[in-house]
Amino acid sequence: MGKILGIKIQNYGSLKNIKMGQLFSDKGDEELGNMVVVIGPSGNGKSTLADAFGFISDCLSNDVETACDANNRGGYDQLCSQGSSGSIHFEIYYRETSNARPITYELTIGKDESGRPYVKEERLRQRRLGQKSGRPLSFLYIKEGRGFAFEGEDGGMDEDTDEERGDDRVEKKEVRLSDLRKLGVVTLGAMKQYSRIEKFLNFLQSWYLCYFTPAAARQIQTVAPVPYLNKTGSNLNNVAQYMYRDNPRAFKKVLNEIKGKIPNIKEIKPLKLPNGQMVLEFYQEGFEAPFFSQRMSDGTLKLFAYYLLLNENNPRQLVFVEEPENGLYHKNLGKLAQEMRKSVGTGYSKQLFVTTHSPFFVNALAPQQVWVLEKGSDGFSAVKRASSYEFVSDLAQEGAPLGDLWYSEYFG
Numbered sequence: 001m002g003k004i005l006g007i008k009i010q011n012y013g014s015l016k017n018i019k020m021g022q023l024f025s026d027k028g029d030e031e032l033g034n035m036v037v038v039i040g041p042s043g044n045g046k047s048t049l050a051d052a053f054g055f056i057s058d059c060l061s062n063d064v065e066t067a068c069d070a071n072n073r074g075g076y077d078q079l080c081s082q083g084s085s086g087s088i089h090f091e092i093y094y095r096e097t098s099n100a101r102p103i104t105y106e107l108t109i110g111k112d113e114s115g116r117p118y119v120k121e122e123r124l125r126q127r128r129l130g131q132k133s134g135r136p137l138s139f140l141y142i143k144e145g146r147g148f149a150f151e152g153e154d155g156g157m158d159e160d161t162d163e164e165r166g167d168d169r170v171e172k173k174e175v176r177l178s179d180l181r182k183l184g185v186v187t188l189g190a191m192k193q194y195s196r197i198e199k200f201l202n203f204l205q206s207w208y209l210c211y212f213t214p215a216a217a218r219q220i221q222t223v224a225p226v227p228y229l230n231k232t233g234s235n236l237n238n239v240a241q242y243m244y245r246d247n248p249r250a251f252k253k254v255l256n257e258i259k260g261k262i263p264n265i266k267e268i269k270p271l272k273l274p275n276g277q278m279v280l281e282f283y284q285e286g287f288e289a290p291f292f293s294q295r296m297s298d299g300t301l302k303l304f305a306y307y308l309l310l311n312e313n314n315p316r317q318l319v320f321v322e323e324p325e326n327g328l329y330h331k332n333l334g335k336l337a338q339e340m341r342k343s344v345g346t347g348y349s350k351q352l353f354v355t356t357h358s359p360f361f362v363n364a365l366a367p368q369q370v371w372v373l374e375k376g377s378d379g380f381s382a383v384k385r386a387s388s389y390e391f392v393s394d395l396a397q398e399g400a401p402l403g404d405l406w407y408s409e410y411f412g
Helices: 046-061 064-072 184-189 195-205 236-246 248-261 298-310 330-344 392-397 402-407
Strands: 003-012 015-021 035-039 088-095 103-111 117-126 137-143 146-150 156-158 163-165 172-176 208-210 265-272 277-284 318-322 351-356 370-375 381-385
Touching: 003 046, 015 046, 015 381, 035 046, 035 330, 046 064, 046 103, 046 195, 046 208, 046 318, 046 351, 064 117, 103 195, 117 184, 117 195, 137 184, 137 195, 146 156, 146 184, 184 195, 236 248, 236 265, 236 277, 236 298, 248 265, 248 298, 248 330, 298 330, 330 351, 392 402
Parallel strands: 035 351, 035 370, 208 318, 318 351
Antiparallel strands: 003 015, 003 088, 088 103, 103 117, 117 137, 137 146, 137 156, 146 172, 156 163, 265 277, 370 381
């Protein structure tokens, strides 16, 4: 469980200095909700925002140097904001449950003397149990590969006095990392004694960045039921097999959603071939024999994948979907947005980030859920909530669809 209350990104491509939601340093701002939708014209930074989340995810699974080169990023110099002398910096304000103490994670990535990217500074902060005011305590701090970490669920270092705070059961350990290109949360989060770091690492590792492509979904896989879609959806058949077998109620719900949006679909079934491969059979009105998924349209496969994603039994805690409207019939987008809103609910089990160009998708949303990326006069992106534009919330409350207001240039 858990969700991001706010995020700050600095010197990452066109995102030279943006903040969304609430950070510890500015409690007056409204925190991010469970549904966060980012809109704006092409070239204003939506894909860069999605890639920033992907970059953090890549840093976890590899190292910061590999992440800088992955996914055609072109290395640190290409990734860093043009003309900036500062380092790439992320700040994430996160809470595990409604009653939990929020945690601030800060990550700074710079270049060493040889020009290679490395983890310059990393910090985790949290208030002590029962602490109602004052600065949070650092329970992980690493600079240039050296620092400290606190074991257990409480305690840390007071940044104002450089004093340790915590009871006798809390131990501070010196940290020296041999590889400055790997994140400290990855190294220490694998150790049970650092339980808070472990929980935060589990949250980061649960992120799902959706890069679904119909071509990948048409690949024929061997029989191997799995509960989660991978990034490209190449295991779509296996996920459908898993849900069909282990959660038939959810699969029936998915099927009903598909039938309501693609009327000629009657049934979808996983089929094991004699050679051990797994395919999907799509039964359609007017045809006695089914069609395999390899013959189905891009939009059908994409919609099916999204509804499998929205009905996971144990959902990933953060999901990022980029431009879900591509390849989908425009009349299905509002319904998809409504189902996405319903799937995240109001608790801390799931948070969904979406970028879109579609006013039909935005029509199903509230102003508090939508953020607008715009280019400033300096060429870098700026972001603001749709509800902060004059008259937008009032017009939405009176029944004006938000996407129509955006399309008519009332905001953004």
